[in-house]
Amino acid sequence: MASTNLEEIKKIIKTELPTILRTDPSFRRYILQITKLYYPPKKKTEDRIEQLYQQLLQMQEQSEKRWQEWSKRWDETQAEWNRKWEENQKTINEMLKRLDKIDRRHLYTIGALGARWGLYSEESFRNGLKAIIEDSFGVEVMRYVDYDEKGEVFGPPDQIELDLIIRNGVVIACEIKSSMSKADMYTLWRKKKFYEKKHQKKVDRVIAICPMVDPRAKPAAEKLGIELYTHSDEFIEKEEKNINEIA
Template identity: 40%
Template sequence: MATRLKKNILKLLKEDEEFRYAVAGLIGLEEILKRLDSHEAELVRLREDMVAGFNRHDEELARLREETNRLREDMIAGFRRHDEELARLREETNRLREDMIAGFKRHDEEIAKLREDMIAGFKRHDEEMAKLREDMVTGFKRHDEEIAKLREDMNRGFDLLSRHLTAIGARWGIMAESAFREGLKGILEKELGLTVEKWSAFDESGVVHGYPSTVDIDISVRDGVAALIEVKSHLRRSDVAEFSRKIEFYIRKTGRTPDRRLIVTPYADAEALEAAEKLGIEVYTQV
């Protein structure tokens, strides 16, 4: 009977299209039901996983909430400390501002006093300078008067010297150069009251005579006026040039510049007078 039933079912499946579709639908529904059961079990597991996940999230959120609350409390406490610190800093800044204002005020007072002292000092300095200027002008005036008087005395002395030179020439005739120099120096000392001293130094470079040698120069100092004097019986241009070299040698050696440069001679060539004028040397022939 079972075999017959199976054959009949197979025959219906072949011959009856509607039956065939009905059987296929039944077979598909069963598969769907199986799948639905499987899906339901999967959904149950998924729900359990979601519940577990939500529980974990709730716990994590709770911890985050606790940490956030602690952070908020720490922030509030920190802001409170900052507010207190800012208040103290504001007080210190105010005190510092007051101290600075007081210090600037003291400085302004000190600067004002210093300015007054400086003005008073400059005024005293100007008065002292004015007095010093007056004293200098008076001193220069006295100095000029003394120099003028000295020039007059020297000119009078040179007049006397001229007469003595004429007498010497008439009495002894032509004299040796060295004897003439010594005689004329004696007259300068006696008649003019000039103290003539000899200054000597060794010229290593040979600037004066062209070779290393001892250089002698007559020096006279009166009333603070220093004069270098050269006495010649006959003055030539070469004598003027040599005396000029002696003067430069003296300045280089001593570091002092003479006030006057004098050549005393009873006779001078025209070229010698011209050279002396160019070199700033005074020549006395009518003495």
């Protein structure tokens, strides 16, 4: 019976309490007084919330400050890396330039030595051949030098040089070079034509003596009637075959 009455009272309180709290200030204060032990006061709650809010702000400021420090440190490190990279690139470029200069200097030196050696070899062979032929066979060997004013040989006006071997009216034009190309064969042929035209004298034979010959020069020599003497015809034919295969 008592349990039933208690349940009815609870039911009535649940139903009527909201209205009573809105309409009866004294009763509302009474209820608040009774229940304040079960929750903190409003001011305390607000203070606690404010404290938590300030702590969050402080943590955010610290995080932003830390992030700015890290960002600054990263930028400084990146700038240092870029500076060192640029210095390394500059050093490497300077080294490459120096190596390029050294390489070109060596190439120029080797090229100059090769050209000088070729000229000296040509002159030595020419002098030796001249001495042998003139002294042993009574043949006249002369270095023909003239000036081509019309540019019939090289295009622009230039000096013409040609070795001539003469005996009993027979004229042999001879070219002694360390190396010859297809163009050199045509140049030799134009020298021969220049001599014939200017001196009204036929050249009976044209000879080219050369240790190194461009494989494409041999057909040109045959076409122009130039007798070619080199170290090995087999080598020329082999090089011709290689060039044709590449082409």
